[in-house]
Amino acid sequence: MNRKLLLIALMLVSAPAVFAQKYMTRTARISFNATAPKSPENIEAINNEVANIVDAKSGDIVFQVPVKSFKFQRALMQEHFNENYMESDKFPRSEFKGKISNMSDVNFAKDGTYNATATGRLTIHGVTKEVNVPGTVTVKGSSAKLKAKFVVKLSDYNVSVPSVVADKVGKEATIMLDSDLAQK
Amino acid sequence: MTKFLLPLLFTGITTMAHAQADSLMDMLNEGSKPAKEYTTSTFKATRIITGSSVENLAMGVLDFRIQHRFGRISEGTENFFGIDNATTRIGLDYGITNWLMVGIGHNTLRKVNDGFLKARLLRQQKNGMPITASYYAGMGIVGEKAPAIPAGTEYFFSNRMSYVHQLLVARKFSDRLSLQLMPTLVHSNLVDSSKYSNNTFAVGAGGRIKVSKRIAITAEYYHRLTNEDMPTNGVKTFNSLSVGIDIETGGHVFQMMFTNSAGMTEKAFITQTTDSWSKGELHFGFNISRVFTVVKPREFKGESKSW
Numbered sequence: 001m002n003r004k005l006l007l008i009a010l011m012l013v014s015a016p017a018v019f020a021q022k023y024m025t026r027t028a029r030i031s032f033n034a035t036a037p038k039s040p041e042n043i044e045a046i047n048n049e050v051a052n053i054v055d056a057k058s059g060d061i062v063f064q065v066p067v068k069s070f071k072f073q074r075a076l077m078q079e080h081f082n083e084n085y086m087e088s089d090k091f092p093r094s095e096f097k098g099k100i101s102n103m104s105d106v107n108f109a110k111d112g113t114y115n116a117t118a119t120g121r122l123t124i125h126g127v128t129k130e131v132n133v134p135g136t137v138t139v140k141g142s143s144a145k146l147k148a149k150f151v152v153k154l155s156d157y158n159v160s161v162p163s164v165v166a167d168k169v170g171k172e173a174t175i176m177l178d179s180d181l182a183q184k
Numbered sequence: 185m186t187k188f189l190l191p192l193l194f195t196g197i198t199t200m201a202h203a204q205a206d207s208l209m210d211m212l213n214e215g216s217k218p219a220k221e222y223t224t225s226t227f228k229a230t231r232i233i234t235g236s237s238v239e240n241l242a243m244g245v246l247d248f249r250i251q252h253r254f255g256r257i258s259e260g261t262e263n264f265f266g267i268d269n270a271t272t273r274i275g276l277d278y279g280i281t282n283w284l285m286v287g288i289g290h291n292t293l294r295k296v297n298d299g300f301l302k303a304r305l306l307r308q309q310k311n312g313m314p315i316t317a318s319y320y321a322g323m324g325i326v327g328e329k330a331p332a333i334p335a336g337t338e339y340f341f342s343n344r345m346s347y348v349h350q351l352l353v354a355r356k357f358s359d360r361l362s363l364q365l366m367p368t369l370v371h372s373n374l375v376d377s378s379k380y381s382n383n384t385f386a387v388g389a390g391g392r393i394k395v396s397k398r399i400a401i402t403a404e405y406y407h408r409l410t411n412e413d414m415p416t417n418g419v420k421t422f423n424s425l426s427v428g429i430d431i432e433t434g435g436h437v438f439q440m441m442f443t444n445s446a447g448m449t450e451k452a453f454i455t456q457t458t459d460s461w462s463k464g465e466l467h468f469g470f471n472i473s474r475v476f477t478v479v480k481p482r483e484f485k486g487e488s489k490s491w
Contacts, residue, residue: 022208022211060208062209064209073484075477082224084398
C-alpha cells in the first residue's frame with residue numbers, strides 16, 4: 001500500500017515533466033537597437049545563438065542569451081559592448097525565465113497566430129527584473145514561432161552610458177525577438 | 185506513513201510550478217556543448233605602446249594610425265620641452281581575417297617605409313588554452329639619401345633593408361591585468377660586420393593594468409641579448425623602455441607615453457635608441473588610431489554603407 005502510494009506520488013510529480021509537449025531551438029534571434037535619437041551611427045546588434053524552450057502545456061518559457069554572441073556592424077562597438085557595457089566576462093549570459101500568462105488564448109494544437117504575453121524574470125548584466133512582454137505565437141504543424149518587441153531601460157540593468165557617447169548610445173534599447181521552434 | 189507522504193506530495197506539486205522554468209533551463213544547459221569561450225580584449229589596441237600586442241583588427245577593419253614622438257623633454261624651453269622636434273609615423277593597418285592583419289607605414293625618422301603582417305596562432309580560452317600567441321613579421325626600408333661612403337664602395341639598395349620577427353605570447357590574467365612576452369629577432373642588412381652580427385636578439389616584456397573601464401596603464405621594455413653595445417651612427421644605444429596610458433573614447437583609443445625611444449619601427453626602437461632614462465632623456469608621445477569598417481560582418485551584409 002505504502003509502496004503504491006509512493007509510486008503514484010512519484011508519477012504525479014514526474015509526469016508533467018516527462019509527457020509535456022516542448023518546443024525548442026538553439027538558433028533563435030535576438031537583436032537590439034540602442035541608438036540615441038540624433039545619433040549619426042546605428043547602435044545595433046544581432047545574436048543568432050539564442051536558446052529558447054517553451055512548454056506548450058504549462059506555458060513555461062525560457063531564454064538563454066550568450067552575450068558575447070552579439071554581432072555589431074563595427075568591431076570596436078562589439079568590443080566596447082562586451083568590455084565596458086555588459087562586462088560579459090563577468091556576466092556571460094542573459095536569461096529570461098517565465099510563463100505565457102494567457103495560455104487559455106494560445107492553442108498549440110491548432111495552427112494560427114495568437115497574441116500572448118510572457119511574464120517573468122529577465123536577467124541582464126547580472127540584474128534581474130520582473131517584466132511583461134507582449135508578443136505573438138504562431139503555430140504551424142509541429143513548429144511554433146515566437147515574435148516579440150519590447151523596450152528596456154539601460155539604467156534598470158546598471159548599464160551606464162558615459163556622457164562622451166550619450167549622443168550615440170540611447171538610454172533605452174528596443175529588443176526584438178524572433179524564435180523558430182521545433183517540437184522536441 | 186500516508187500522513188507523512190501527503191504533505192510531501194503537496195509540497196512537491198507546489199514547488200513544481202517554480203521548478204518548471206528551472207528544469208527547462210537545465211534542459212537547455214544539458215544539450216548544449218560547452219562553447220569555447222575565447223578571451224577577448226587582452227589589450228585595448230594592436231600596439232602595447234610602440235611594439236605590437238597580440239590584438240588583431242577584426243576582419244574588414246581599416247585602422248588609420250598617427251604616432252608622434254616628440255623631442256627630449258630635457259631640451260627645455262628652447263625647444264618647448266621637445267614639442268618642436270617630433271618624429272612621426274603615419275600608418276594604415278587592415279584586418280584581412282580575424283586572425284591575420286597587415287599594415288604599412290611611413291616614418292619621418294630616416295624616412296623609413298615599413299610593412300608588417302601579424303598572424304594569430306593560439307587563442308586564450310576560458311577553460312583551455314592559457315595563452316594567446318601571434319607571429320609578427322615586419323620589414324623596413326630606409327628612404328633617406330645614401331650616406332657618404334668611402335670611394336670605391338657601393339651603397340646597395342639591400343643595404344637599406346631590415347627585417348624583424350617576433351613571437352608575441354600574452355595572457356590576460358584578469359579583467360585588469362594582461363602581460364606579454366616577445367622574443368624578437370631584428371636583422372639589419374647593414375651593420376659594422378667586423379664587430380657586430382646582422383642579427384640582434386632581444387626579448388621584450390609588456391603589460392597593462394586597467395584602472396577603470398576606459399583607462400589603462402601600460403609599460404613595455406625590450407632587452408637586447410646580443411649586440412647590446414652596438415652604436416648607431418657612432419652614438420651609444422640603450423634598451424627601450426616606455427610607460428604609457430591608454431584612454432578609450434567612443435571611436436578610438438588614445439595612447440600617450442613617456443619613452444626613451446624616438447623611433448617607431450622595431451629596428452629603430454630596439455637597436456637604435458640613443459637616449460637613456462637614467463639621464464632623463466625622455467620623449468613624450470602619443471598614438472591616435474581611428475578605425476573604419478570597410479567590410480561589414482555577414483549579419484549586416486546588404487545594408488547601406490555607414491562611413
